[in-house]
Amino acid sequence: MNGMIDIHNHVVFKFDDGPQSLEEALEMLQIAHEQGISAVFATSHFAENISEDLEGEYFRKLEQLREAAEEKDIPVAVYSGAELFFHHYLEQTIKNHRVSTLAGLQQYALIEFPLFLMPSGVEDVLFNLSLNNIIPIIAHPERYSALQDKPEKAIAFLRHGGLLQVNAGSILGEFGKQVQKLAMWMLENRMVHFIGSDAHAPRGRTFKLQEAVDYLRNHLDEDYIRMLVQENPLKIINEIPIREVHVPEEDEKPSFFQRLKRRLKG
Numbered sequence: 109m110n111g112m113i114d115i116h117n118h119v120v121f122k123f124d125d126g127p128q129s130l131e132e133a134l135e136m137l138q139i140a141h142e143q144g145i146s147a148v149f150a151t152s153h154f155a156e157n158i159s160e161d162l163e164g165e166y167f168r169k170l171e172q173l174r175e176a177a178e179e180k181d182i183p184v185a186v187y188s189g190a191e192l193f194f195h196h197y198l199e200q201t202i203k204n205h206r207v208s209t210l211a212g213l214q215q216y217a218l219i220e221f222p223l224f225l226m227p228s229g230v231e232d233v234l235f236n237l238s239l240n241n242i243i244p245i246i247a248h249p250e251r252y253s254a255l256q257d258k259p260e261k262a263i264a265f266l267r268h269g270g271l272l273q274v275n276a277g278s279i280l281g282e283f284g285k286q287v288q289k290l291a292m293w294m295l296e297n298r299m300v301h302f303i304g305s306d307a308h309a310p311r312g313r314t315f316k317l318q319e320a321v322d323y324l325r326n327h328l329d330e331d332y333i334r335m336l337v338q339e340n341p342l343k344i345i346n347e348i349p350i351r352e353v354h355v356p357e358e359d360e361k362p363s364f365f366q367r368l369k370r371r372l373k374g
């Protein structure tokens with residue numbers, strides 16, 4: 109599919125656990141281009157206490173990457189962003205740092221949790237952000253052990269104003285069968301708003317939206333797939349809030365979750 113936009117990636121070089129050189133970063137953008145991706149968000153890892161120096165370094169390297177990509181004729185736009193490690197005063201961090209929202213637009217923020225320990229009070233923080241017109245996007249919910257144990261937590265995130273971004277690699281089974289099943293359950297229930305590659309390198313964890321889309325074509329309708337990799341990401345760039353969120357029906361709950369838990373364990 110052409111014109112895809114990939115909202116979760118680590119393409120800024122020598123900054124986090126992403127590419128180790130400008131050359132590697134360019135190689136990654138070239139791969140993105142070959143997949144049909146026309147724009148990416150460079151969501152480097154940021155934790156609390158973002159220093160001016162660190163933010164400055166990020167934007168300098170981002171600019172260097174944009175210029176080099178233009179010189180090499182790689183037609184992939186690179187927007188700024190961060191994958192924010194969850195903390196309880198996220199709202200403050202987001203207000204104070206341009207890097208913390210996608211494309212610096214003070215509207216959408218990509219947030220990750222520790223993989224094996226879900227912090228307390230997450231729903232309150234999400235709800236508070238949405239009251240302040242910041243739309244939190246939860247990075248790869250399918251990878252958290254807390255959601256493996258309690259998939260209904262994903263529904264609680266949605267109810268508190270969060271959107272969900274699933275990783276392409278999870279859909280393709282690269283993080284194991286359990287993760288893949290949870291990802292597919294959320295997708296089949298239309299709880300997901302974005303698919304991101306979460307690319308870190310030119311090989312291995314690289315851009316793979318095209319493979320994910322090809323896989324999803326056997327499971328989901330084309331309109332929904334297009335929404336995930338094109339229409340919703342475009343809304344971020346065009347500053348349109350996504351407010352209509354599909355939440356699975358409450359009355360389906362008990363047997364529905366028992367069935368799902370059996371599926372995840374099987």
Ligand SMILES: [Fe+2]
Nearest residue numbers: 116117191306
């Ligand atoms: Fe990431």
